[in-house]
Amino acid sequence: MTKVSFDVNGDTHQLELDTRTTLLDALREHLHLTGTKKGCDHGQCGACTVIVDGRRINSCLTLAVMHEGDEITTIEGLGAPDHLHPMQAAFVKHDGYQCGYCTPGQICSAVAVLDEVRSGIPSHVTADLTAPVRLTNAELRERMSGNICRCGAYSNIADAIGEVAGRSA
Amino acid sequence: MRAFSYTRAQSPAEAASAAAHTDNAKFIAGGTNLLDLMKLEIETPAHLIDVNGLALDRIEETPDGGLRIGALVRNTDLAANERVRRDYAVLSRALLAGASGQLRNKATTAGNLLQRTRCPYFYDTNLPCNKRKPGSGCAAIGGASRQHAVVGVSEACIATHPSDMAVAMRALDATVETVRPDGAARTIPIAELHRLPGDSPEIETTLQPGELITAVTLPKPVGGTQAYRKVRDRASYAFALVSVAAIVQPDGTGRVALGGVAHKPWRVEAAEAELPRGAKAVTARLFADAKPTQDNAFKLPLAERTLAAVLREARG
Amino acid sequence: MRFEHPATFNPIDQLKVVGHPTSRIEGPLKTTGTAPYAYERHDVVPNQAYGYIVGAAIGKGRINAIDLAAAKDAPGVLAIVTADNAGKLGKGERNAAPLLGGPEIAHYHQAVALVVAETFEQARAAAQLLRIDYSKADGKFDLAAGVDGAIAPKPSFGGPADTAVGTFASAFAAAPVQLDARYTTPDQGHAMMEPHASIAAWDGDKLTVWTSNQMIAWGAGDLAQTLGIPKDKVRLISPYIGGGFGGKLFLRADVLLAALGARAAKRPVKVALQRPLMFNNTTHRPATIQRIRIGADRDGTITAIGHESWSGNVKDGEAETAVSQTRLLYAGANRMTAMRLAALDLPEGNAMRAPGEASGMMALEIAIDELAEKLGMDPVALRIKNDTQVDPEHPERRFSQRQFVQCLNEGAARFGWSQRNPKPGQVRDGRWLVGMGVAAAFRNNLVTKSGARVRLDQQGVVTVETDMTDIGTGSYTIIAQTAAEMMGVPLEKVVVRLGDSDFPVSCGSGGQWGGNNSTAGVYAACVKLREAIAQKLGFNSDEAEFADGLVRAGNRSVPLAQAAGQDGLVAEDAIEYGDLAKTWQQSTFGAHFVEVGVDADTAEIRVRRMLAVCAAGRILNPKAARSQVIGAMTMGVGAALMEDLVVDKRHGLFINHDLASYEVPVHADIPHQDMVFLDETDPVSSPMKAKGVAELGICGVAAAVANAVHNATGIRVRDYPITLDKLIGQLPEVG
Numbered sequence A: 001m002t003k004v005s006f007d008v009n010g011d012t013h014q015l016e017l018d019t020r021t022t023l024l025d026a027l028r029e030h031l032h033l034t035g036t037k038k039g040c041d042h043g044q045c046g047a048c049t050v051i052v053d054g055r056r057i058n059s060c061l062t063l064a065v066m067h068e069g070d071e072i073t074t075i076e077g078l079g080a081p082d083h084l085h086p087m088q089a090a091f092v093k094h095d096g097y098q099c100g101y102c103t104p105g106q107i108c109s110a111v112a113v114l115d116e117v118r119s120g121i122p123s124h125v126t127a128d129l130t131a132p133v134r135l136t137n138a139e140l141r142e143r144m145s146g147n148i149c150r151c152g153a154y155s156n157i158a159d160a161i162g163e164v165a166g167r168s169a
Numbered sequence B: 001m002r003a004f005s006y007t008r009a010q011s012p013a014e015a016a017s018a019a020a021h022t023d024n025a026k027f028i029a030g031g032t033n034l035l036d037l038m039k040l041e042i043e044t045p046a047h048l049i050d051v052n053g054l055a056l057d058r059i060e061e062t063p064d065g066g067l068r069i070g071a072l073v074r075n076t077d078l079a080a081n082e083r084v085r086r087d088y089a090v091l092s093r094a095l096l097a098g099a100s101g102q103l104r105n106k107a108t109t110a111g112n113l114l115q116r117t118r119c120p121y122f123y124d125t126n127l128p129c130n131k132r133k134p135g136s137g138c139a140a141i142g143g144a145s146r147q148h149a150v151v152g153v154s155e156a157c158i159a160t161h162p163s164d165m166a167v168a169m170r171a172l173d174a175t176v177e178t179v180r181p182d183g184a185a186r187t188i189p190i191a192e193l194h195r196l197p198g199d200s201p202e203i204e205t206t207l208q209p210g211e212l213i214t215a216v217t218l219p220k221p222v223g224g225t226q227a228y229r230k231v232r233d234r235a236s237y238a239f240a241l242v243s244v245a246a247i248v249q250p251d252g253t254g255r256v257a258l259g260g261v262a263h264k265p266w267r268v269e270a271a272e273a274e275l276p277r278g279a280k281a282v283t284a285r286l287f288a289d290a291k292p293t294q295d296n297a298f299k300l301p302l303a304e305r306t307l308a309a310v311l312r313e314a315r316g
Numbered sequence C: 001m002r003f004e005h006p007a008t009f010n011p012i013d014q015l016k017v018v019g020h021p022t023s024r025i026e027g028p029l030k031t032t033g034t035a036p037y038a039y040e041r042h043d044v045v046p047n048q049a050y051g052y053i054v055g056a057a058i059g060k061g062r063i064n065a066i067d068l069a070a071a072k073d074a075p076g077v078l079a080i081v082t083a084d085n086a087g088k089l090g091k092g093e094r095n096a097a098p099l100l101g102g103p104e105i106a107h108y109h110q111a112v113a114l115v116v117a118e119t120f121e122q123a124r125a126a127a128q129l130l131r132i133d134y135s136k137a138d139g140k141f142d143l144a145a146g147v148d149g150a151i152a153p154k155p156s157f158g159g160p161a162d163t164a165v166g167t168f169a170s171a172f173a174a175a176p177v178q179l180d181a182r183y184t185t186p187d188q189g190h191a192m193m194e195p196h197a198s199i200a201a202w203d204g205d206k207l208t209v210w211t212s213n214q215m216i217a218w219g220a221g222d223l224a225q226t227l228g229i230p231k232d233k234v235r236l237i238s239p240y241i242g243g244g245f246g247g248k249l250f251l252r253a254d255v256l257l258a259a260l261g262a263r264a265a266k267r268p269v270k271v272a273l274q275r276p277l278m279f280n281n282t283t284h285r286p287a288t289i290q291r292i293r294i295g296a297d298r299d300g301t302i303t304a305i306g307h308e309s310w311s312g313n314v315k316d317g318e319a320e321t322a323v324s325q326t327r328l329l330y331a332g333a334n335r336m337t338a339m340r341l342a343a344l345d346l347p348e349g350n351a352m353r354a355p356g357e358a359s360g361m362m363a364l365e366i367a368i369d370e371l372a373e374k375l376g377m378d379p380v381a382l383r384i385k386n387d388t389q390v391d392p393e394h395p396e397r398r399f400s401q402r403q404f405v406q407c408l409n410e411g412a413a414r415f416g417w418s419q420r421n422p423k424p425g426q427v428r429d430g431r432w433l434v435g436m437g438v439a440a441a442f443r444n445n446l447v448t449k450s451g452a453r454v455r456l457d458q459q460g461v462v463t464v465e466t467d468m469t470d471i472g473t474g475s476y477t478i479i480a481q482t483a484a485e486m487m488g489v490p491l492e493k494v495v496v497r498l499g500d501s502d503f504p505v506s507c508g509s510g511g512q513w514g515g516n517n518s519t520a521g522v523y524a525a526c527v528k529l530r531e532a533i534a535q536k537l538g539f540n541s542d543e544a545e546f547a548d549g550l551v552r553a554g555n556r557s558v559p560l561a562q563a564a565g566q567d568g569l570v571a572e573d574a575i576e577y578g579d580l581a582k583t584w585q586q587s588t589f590g591a592h593f594v595e596v597g598v599d600a601d602t603a604e605i606r607v608r609r610m611l612a613v614c615a616a617g618r619i620l621n622p623k624a625a626r627s628q629v630i631g632a633m634t635m636g637v638g639a640a641l642m643e644d645l646v647v648d649k650r651h652g653l654f655i656n657h658d659l660a661s662y663e664v665p666v667h668a669d670i671p672h673q674d675m676v677f678l679d680e681t682d683p684v685s686s687p688m689k690a691k692g693v694a695e696l697g698i699c700g701v702a703a704a705v706a707n708a709v710h711n712a713t714g715i716r717v718r719d720y721p722i723t724l725d726k727l728i729g730q731l732p733e734v735g
């Protein structure tokens, strides 16, 4: 057992954990923040995406004890049913989900993607690596590709993110 | 996952020494490969040394105009670095073609080089695999081997090295800087870092036990048109069937390294002499000793055609 | 309520709420991570322990011995369940292979043990400590090798094994234009994003399981049967389901082992299937080998059509009914279909989204494209030419609605089909060879009994309870719309509670029957509630109108809240069907249009445009229904281009058993998708006049992709998935 302390959605948590506990299981099983989903536990689906110190990661492939002092944002930290984050509202409006299981990961990813584009991080489909990055449709789809949606809501998810990006641009 | 103890390393030398002197210890960086394998008990370290606290996350210019990339620089940051984008575009491209945005935010330079194969038999602990369990046999030979290596293979193992980044680094003639358990530093040309499987596929690199990678150095820019072309079934978030890293100079000379075809990034300097004569000539040399399986023989024409496309584009 | 005559005008036809593209009512929960899925129910019962499943390490054979000693001694371990200590177990009516294996092993990764521990980490580690000694037996793992010994399966859900009309053999032989081709489809995995998961808790002899299951009553019944306890001692609760696609139609190992684990540990136990276990442990869509023969006159009239299909399964498993659509889709005087089943020892094959048609259409709709090519005819025109308004095997049965031709024409116009160059390999856009393809979409509409309970309280809130599930299909929303329409209240005044075996038994979610039948069941219950209200108020129930939160008759009008009174009013009913499904053939139709690019150098295939036009009865919620169709189109792209559970015929397993090696489409694979519903109401299907739509969307998509690849390259691939290695050797040389 090892002690670790980190911030989740603005609250500091002190935990004493089995070193084997992933950040994902710390959130879901210890803090009961079950909005973050486990789809594969092996970095292969993106359902567990959370934002740590401003960057999206797969919380299933990182140990909780490696996050001493980190600031973690989960889907619960973005908004609540009666107070939706604009990205959450856009997903509802565009039906950017079906079963809902990949959805928190998609939304956390989408929020982080817009930040990545703003800070000029290129992607696989960026045509010119030395020019400023623009959020085209192809960019958005490539950047979101680490979030699998077996229900196949991709086209609607793209519409939802596109709307938020347009608004916030 | 077996139980393990966990410490945060304070300095590279201390980390290397601790790794060598603690039973069954491993470094953990991004954790995206190691934890995947630990969950399946393919890796079973008793002790993890977290190297994330070591200040190895900087990208600095070297005196000769090259770049020194800290072992802990995240794949995202390396790909987005202005110098890399301008002068080593092939590296930026290779990184961006790998994994997903989330994984690249965690994956580190050293961890990426040292990631293990994605051979599905390696991943299933019920089945024979010489790499996972020396002497147990290779289930991929005679099995499902569409993803596997076509060249440099052995009777013991036909796995590929899955990294995209490493292929670009091979084309760039990078060198790997390490600290050994006795505190001594050394540099290893990237060509010598990864091994072919031979009869000991479980030994994948020339690193000594406990040896810590501290940085990867790129020589000064070589210019040219740089490209990384990754071919895969789905459009993203998939490993390469074949990939080509190429640096093509205006006079038609250049360098080529291939991914997805061997147990290490595949570059044959002698084959590069054929570059002005075109892809067919180059791949004929690259694959002179190829031993594909029935499942993966398509990689040979695929590699040739992919290289042809890259060369055509590079020449404008 | 018995539904025996085609529906006439009823309150649903007002379409004040039904038929509107309402956003899902549970959307705010799903988008904020507050919708609770099975494994997450920390709230329902305290003191939950963690179970971890051990899967069989061999494809066939038996366990000689299991040594539990090391695992028992491991930290935190509370109990270990194996077939040795689980007590006598039955088998669910709908399970072929036993869910807990041992000593016989029926297939790879069949569950052989559950390790229960205080924490997940402890259970996972201890699970590795079981020492299991197996005797491996030779198994049959190769479908192609099993074709010769294959037998005619018993008549099932998919109809009889063989059908014939006229004289197929001679008509085919005499046809001036003939096609005779063989197609294969691979095993495919559901790969829903939420793994099968359950929390089980015993209270004396009563068992409650919070799980993820599409068919609550089937699950509860099969769990009781497997455990050998009365069904009324079992309660299943499954309000949110992270995808199913048929993979959660049945009782699976997570449920059974959670129940057994909880009994052994004397504590609630939670179990989720680990992803690398899922592909071999659960069911999958079985591979098929199909032979299609079509004979036609030179004008395109089909004179003979024959479709044979071979698939394999474990003992007690069924055949993949890949010839179903060929019995109904095209005209043709002489016909034959046949299904054969080979005995295999691979994991159990079973329903996956549009079982039968999805695989059958993958083959049939390439065959039609090939025939069009042979005839020198446009493939849209060929399909139109062979339209039929009656069941071709039973011409006395008309289709209740069949707008197939309209779908094709509308789609062709919208997609710009006239721009297609019929000569393959002619269109180039930079590095891409570009082609267009078309295919029919076809899937039957199934009617089945479905019940619901409706409650009106003194706040005027209408609460619907049914064991219907929402697997992403939009059940919550369309049920709320139905109740709102029937009771004349706004959507906000409706509460929908689903997925609990304490609620009336519904049709459940499967076979695209959920939407129409479950809402029809709610309709029936609402009719009863309306009668109860009218009666209580002394209104003539035929005259009573329900609107704006009021019930009116003549010049009297009473707020519903007031009508409910202090105790409220409850009504329960079910929709049950007469013979309409026998006298009429009820099917849904569509047309898929796809444009692909094939990289001229590498043969990588990328979908550039997609359009589906569907006619599927009344569309209860166009937003959710469209999502169902585009989701199915996405899965169809996966089937066309990448999905393939690769069989290792020596070890007897699907070797690519995780989400990195079993590739399904990602965002970058899917372009913007267009989707259009034609206006349709089908009074024969139910009072809702709706039909299924969720599976129609996948039927034919893969063939449209395949046909587009052919149009782009001139290469005909008949073995799915169409991966670049199947093209690369035939592409023109490049410089």
Ligand SMILES: Cc1cc2nc3c(=O)[nH]c(=O)nc-3n(C[C@H](O)[C@H](O)[C@H](O)COP(=O)(O)OP(=O)(O)OC[C@H]3O[C@@H](n4cnc5c(N)ncnc54)[C@H](O)[C@@H]3O)c2cc1C
Pocket: A042, A043, A044, B026, B027, B028, B029, B030, B031, B032, B033, B034, B035, B036, B051, B071, B097, B098, B099, B100, B103, B106, B107, B108, B109, B110, B111, B112, B113, B114, B115, B162, B163, B164, B165, B211, B212, B213, B214, B237, B238, B239, B240, C660
């Ligand atoms: C689903 C999925 C898809 C992926 N797709 C791709 C892809 O398309 N292309 C691609 O290239 N990669 C891909 N990856 C792999 C990914 O790039 C690697 O997991 C990652 O680069 C590993 O880096 P890490 O820092 O997380 O390594 P870790 O997991 O932390 O470590 C990996 C290994 O390196 C050792 N190590 C780490 N740091 C050091 C050091 N400084 N010195 C010595 N030893 C060290 C560790 O002990 C361990 O053995 C994928 C991964 C996943 C899960």
Ligand code: SF4
Pocket: B117, B119, B120, B121, B122, B128, B129, B130, B131, B132, B137, B138, B139, B140, B141, B156, B157, B158, B159, B201
């Ligand atoms: S190819 Fe190598 S990694 Fe794969 S099974 Fe054979 S020995 Fe193991």
Ligand code: FES
Pocket: A037, A038, A039, A040, A041, A042, A043, A044, A045, A046, A047, A048, A049, A058, A059, A060, A061
């Ligand atoms: S659960 Fe982490 S990527 Fe799937």
Ligand code: FES
Pocket: A096, A097, A098, A099, A100, A101, A102, A103, A148, A149, A150, A151, A152, A153, C193, C242, C243, C472
């Ligand atoms: S909404 Fe079901 S997986 Fe995306």
